[in-house]
Amino acid sequence: MKLSKYILSTDSLEEVGLNNKRIIFSTRSATSILIENEIFDNLSNGNFNSVAPELLTVLNEKEFLVPIEQDEFEHIISTNKGVKDASNFLSMTIQPSANCQLGCGYCGQNHSKHYASDSVIEKYYERIVYLLSQKKYEGISITWYGGEPLTGYSAIKKTSKKLIQLAEERGLKYVSDMITNGLSLKPSLFKELAEECKVTHYQITLDGNAESHDQRRFTKTGDPTFDIITKNIIDVTSMKEYYDNRCHISIRVNIDKTNYQYVDPLIDFIKDTGLQRKISMYFATIVDFGGNDAGKDSLQKNFFAEKEIEWLLRCYENNINMNVMPKRTYSVCMAEKKDSEVFDAFGNIYACWEFPYSDVYGAGDSLIGNLFFPKETYNENATLRDWNEMLQSGKTWCKTCTHLPICGGGCPKSWVEGTPACPPFKSNYKDKLLLDYFIRKQSEQGATNTFA
Ligand code: SF4
Ligand code: SF4
Structure with a gap:
């Protein structure tokens, strides 16, 4: 040995x-x-x-x-390949709305008031039925993403009903999660999402305390959102349905030079409002989104890493759930899983959930195809699907990196854009x-x- x-x-x-x-x-x-x-x-x-x-x-x-x-x-x-091949959950991401109420400066999407119609929903369903016929699966996993997915709630409700019924008919498990800005996550809506749509895990972004968050995550008409979102989180996590359905809210904090000073006050706010133990927190850097220069105010990697330790320690001392250590990563993300697809509200199919509604990635090589066209026209080699070959070619630093088994390469899209994705x-x-x-x-x- x-x-x-x-x-x-x-x-x-x-x-x-x-x-x-x-x-x-x-x-x-x-x-x-x-x-x-x-x-x-x-x-x-x-x-x-x-x-x-x-x-x-x-x-x-x-x-x-x-x-x-x-x-x-x-x-x-x-x-990694063996684990991916043996994976028996069909994992899809659906972006049922091209709209979002917020106008965050770092967002790289073009928003429009377009929502998945009944005919698009039917195509989501047909594609999932087709993919289920290609391999033996034990379950279906749906991630709802946007725009803001809750602006397309009607499509979420209709699609969930069809897919849950499909899973039941075939004896498959069904799990679902959502990345939402939290603005519309009122208790009555949450109850339906948890009980009827089986959406149990939510990621909501708060960019620091109100003073900082409202400077960055305001509505398209310039209105503040911190108080509304945090009230929703407090209300929802106090509900019986939150516990009965084993729901969880993870709070993501997007951080750069302009707001890192406001993370400590946010952690204190979480504690002061009694949310500790009901939610978890994690901290992320802001990076460019297809050349939109969103990362121009990024913190130096080492400085962010130092601050992250302080924030994690503060979370720990305040009984706020967080993860310190990474786990073994057999698959970096959906981009490299051939049977994992993103559908947008127009029926477009992609390999990465950051591609829909984007000027840079919306069309061309990033597009796998459209659900209204025959599958023979789909591009099997769409951008990022070759991540494993890229990894093995040594074009990134990952091949010789000690962190590879827990990191998997961070984010393929980031590497393709020329930015090392090291966490x-x-x-x-x-x-x-x-x-x-x-x-x-x-x-x-x-x-x-x-x-x-
Ligand atoms: S390539 Fe990066 S942005 Fe796209 S799904 Fe993977 S981790 Fe997310
Ligand atoms: S992204 Fe960075 S840390 Fe992760 S495996 Fe590649 S070189 Fe290593």
């Missing part, structure tokens, strides 16, 4: 009282272990005989140690390993949430 090349390590942890120790992390198994420096040196030097057999067994199981002859990159690629974890993994270690330690000890 040999030490895997897919291992990350903290420095020696004297500063936090863990003398002569470090945390090592296998990106192949997404597992971390606290280990003595001396043992790590022995492993690095191939002195496996000096390491206790019980520990060697664990290191083997968790893929820190791998067969000596194994080409690890090829192994990762073929394991903050690449810059702040040492801090995250330590934060994760202390969180797990404290939860084992049942201690209160403070590192003091």
Whole structure:
């Protein structure tokens, strides 16, 4: 055996009282272990005989140690392929509305008052029936995206009814989630979405507290939205239906130089309004959207990574759910899954949910086809579908990157646009390993949430 090349390590942890120790992390198994420096040196030097057999067994199981002859990159690629081939959920994204009430400066979409008509809905249905006939599936997963999907609520309701019935007839599971701006997510609408349309997971964006959010995520007529959206979140998460249907709201915070100062106040707002434990939070950088220069105010990657640790710690201290560590990623996103498609309100089909309604990606090579045309006319090699070949060709940094098994390449669209898609974890993994270690330690000890 040999030490895997897919291992990350903290420095020696004297500063936090863990003398002569470090945390090592296998990106192949997404597992971390606290280990003595001396043992790590022995492993690095191939002195496996000096390491206790019980520990060697664990290191083997968790893929820190791998067969000596194994080409690890090829192994990762073929394991990913196996998992993707075995995947038995048909995952589709539907963007039933080309409209959105908001006028966010960083959005790269062209909005129009166009919603999926009954004939388009029928085409969604026919295409899904066709795809279900191509492989044995156990379930259907639908993500609703926009424009703002709730401006096309009538189409969501009609499509969900047909697909839920289809799933029932065929004994398939049915799951659904939604990316929404939250402006229309009133309790009565939420109840229908959760109970009739089976939409249980929601992602809602808040760009800092009201002072910051309202400067960025205002309506097309310039009106503020923070108070309306947060009232909706508070109301919805207080409902019995939120718990009965195991619903979850994840709050995304889009961050750049102009609003990073307002993330702490947002975290405090979440706590002060009692939303902690009812929602989760995560933090994202703003990037260009097909050359719209939205990323012109992006924070330096390292600075964002440093701030992210502070925000995660603040969330933890305030009992707000968040994820510190990445998981093993077998598929980077829908773009590389041939049976995963995005439908827009006009019946266009794409491989990436950022393509519809965009000047740059709306037509041409990015378009797979249109549901009103025969499938023989569809472009199987539409933009991004070749992500695996791109990965293997070494055109991106991913082929030689230690993070590949947990990252998968970040975002293929970003690489195609010439922007490395490396997530903050690449810059702040040492801090995250330590934060994760202390969180797990404290939860084992049942201690209160403070590192003091
Ligand atoms: S390519 Fe990027 S933007 Fe498109 S679906 Fe994948 S992760 Fe999302
Ligand atoms: S996107 Fe960056 S961090 Fe992810 S695998 Fe590629 S090079 Fe590594």
